[in-house]
Amino acid sequence: MRALTTPLANFVPVKLPYSRGMLEHLFKIFIIRDIYHKKIESIIFSTIKLSFMIAIVFRTKTM
Secondary structure: OHHHHHHHHHHHHHHOOOOHHHHHHHHHHHHHHHHHHHHHHHHHHHHHHHHHHHHHHHHHHHO
């Protein structure tokens, strides 16, 4: 996600004559979206890890 937003953030101010407030607003949106995606990714990752742990435990118990 950050790989996408960083070049865009560098590209936008050069090409488009935005006001400073508009730019700050865009940056806030990008930062919030980045944090939000990171949280979702970490939640998904932890659930996958948890399910793997449970599967391993069950497998060792049944063997």
